[in-house]
Amino acid sequence: MSAKAIYEAKGKEILNKFLGHHAVKNRYATVTVDTNWDQLVIDHPWLSTEKLIVKPDQLIKRRGKLGLIKVNTDLQGVKDWLANKIGKDFQIGKAVGKLKNFIVEPFVPHEQNEEFYVCIYSHRSADTVLFHHEGGVDIGNVDDKAVKVDVSVGENLTEQDIKDKLLTKVPADKQEILSQFIAALYKIYVDLYFTYLEINPLVVTKGVVHVLDLAAKLDQCGEYLCKQQWGEVDFPPPFGRDAYPEEAAIADLDAKTGASLKLTVLNKSGRIWTMVAGGGASVIYADTICDLGGASELANYGEYSGAPNEQQTHEYAKTVLSLMTQEKHPDGKILIIGGGIANFTNVATTFKGIVKALREYQQQLIEHNVKIYVRRAGPNYQEGLRVMRELGETLGVPIHVFGPETHMTAIVGMALGTREVPRPQPKQLTTANFLLPGGSPSVSRKGSDAELHKPGSKGGDTNTSMEAQLSSNKEISHEPLFTRTTKAIIWGMQNRAVQGMLDYDFVCSRKEPSVVAQVYPFVGDHKQKFYFGHKEVLIPVYKNMADAMKKHPDADVLVSFASLRSAYDSTIETMQYPQIRTIAIIAEGIPENLTRKINKMAREKGVTIIGPATVGGIKPGCFKIGNTGGMLDNILASKLYRPGSIAYVSRSGGMSNELNNIISLNTDGVCEGVAIGGDR
Structure with missing residues (x-):
């Protein structure tokens, strides 16, 4: 996920489109250094007839306490106040930046007891809704004060839940309108791929709701789904850093x-x-x-x-x-x-x-x-x-x-200058000549195979020593994801990755290739030629996933090279087949809401998800996903053709390869490694 903050004006524009009758539509005008005031008044006549509030719209928190809000003034008062602010440097903590973007709105008269606080934010398995019956600049530590409710992925937030769990300290005459507003707000939050939405204060006066101050973030990865609803969105840099x-x-x-x-x-x-x-x-x-x-x-x-x-x-x-x-x-x-x-x-x-x-x-x-x-x-x-x-x-x-x-x-x-620059040392290169007929082996395939199958080995069809220790605990049900007989289906025409997997299989002395089929809905059924060592093999390509699953019931891993736009649908389809125990999703840029739905279904079905935004994982001597481990020279140099005793988890594909190298130089090698990926 790429959570990006948006201007307050943009957030209010989106709410205006979709909140309907649940809140008064926000009226606002944006002011910059280049603003033509005469034209601005023509575009927004209320500027010259109503009391106003003005504040910077530059992702600045606690504007009230910083003296950056002018309330209950007229148009001339706004101009006078801005004269000393706009285009001028201002320091917030250690950040120094120019105040150059302001928002002007009608002032809403109200009492202190009519102010409330509401915030929604997302995390791995749920959205949390925070509410406090007292809002405004003096709310303090809202995490300690507010009541909260977690809404699990895929579930709805009902008005009754809101009344029972969030509004217990709200006057009875305001509970109905607030529950309707929060329910509508949460629906917009989910449907439009918000990741954070805070309103403080939220004012209920004279029987209507006003959104006064707003801070929001959108999941930029959801832009391809919500472009029409969002409209044009600028993601401003943090205060103190200019956009270049x-x-x-x-x-x-x-x-x-x-x-x-x-x-x-x-x-x-x-x-x-x-x-x-x-x-x-x-x-x-x-x-x-x-x-x-x-x-x-x-x-x-x-x-x-x-x-x-x-x-x-x-x-x-x-x-x-x-x-x-x-x-x-x-x-x-x-x-x-x-x-x-x-x-x-x-x-x-x-x-x-x-x-x-x-x-x-x-x-x-x-x-x-x-x-x-x-x-x-x-x-x-x-x-x-x-x-x-x-x-x-x-x-x-x-x-x-x-x-x-x-x-x-x-x-x-x-x-x-904290360490000397050494003279580069010549590196002994590792080649893959043994893959060619008559090539001299750099690694004994027989020795590798024997090591994998000897008693107490860390590899082979049985569990590694780590897995054996886990299995000895009766409270833990553990089964290895990959073995020397693991078979995979590849979604997408990634022939280079498939050939890399087959080369790795041969180096590890597997008797059969790990890839049994490819699925690609944009071509007809056919067979694709690859090499297993120096022998040609034909791997079938299916247009429909159902055909691939039916003809290869022993495949329990799917490696998905689907694009970010099709990865969700293809993954959901894959989980309809009980034979699949592990799915690796390579694509990055999948919206977090969709990823969370994938994870929820995977937990329900007992499927392990690796990714999204991952290069994959590797179990030396057994199986590797896609491009994990890089080219053969790196696989050999990092001793990834046979099991070691070190396991790792990495967020980064490149760093997982770096770990392979470091571990091989300092230990007996890797026993299992996975790059879990993730866009957050």
């Missing part, structure tokens, strides 16, 4: 590609700039920079991931470099081009785009005294590091290049 056109350009580029491209400017004058591959890696690099004392100089936050092509990476890199070279820093600047071990992103392709951008900005990089630190691994990373090293010989800017032999965040310490 470069951020909008990257967001537009991101919307046009299946890859993920994100950019947030934190401190345009900062010294430390990053160009990081992967969402998980971007968090770790930012945290490491802050831990080493670079927080005040961290200029940006973002990521490129999901296999962007050379042109997309080039545009992304150009945008970062254009921002980086706008202001000079007396100590020079640092560019960290980092990332974990990619699962499927072609490192050479992305690096060629970055190298092209670096060449275009060569003169500016020299003038700004930039030092570049690179660390990356994954598919074709050797070629990517080679072109980066060659660039360092001609660019005129120091470039330090490292691969998977160097810890992912080590380059941060090098860049900030």
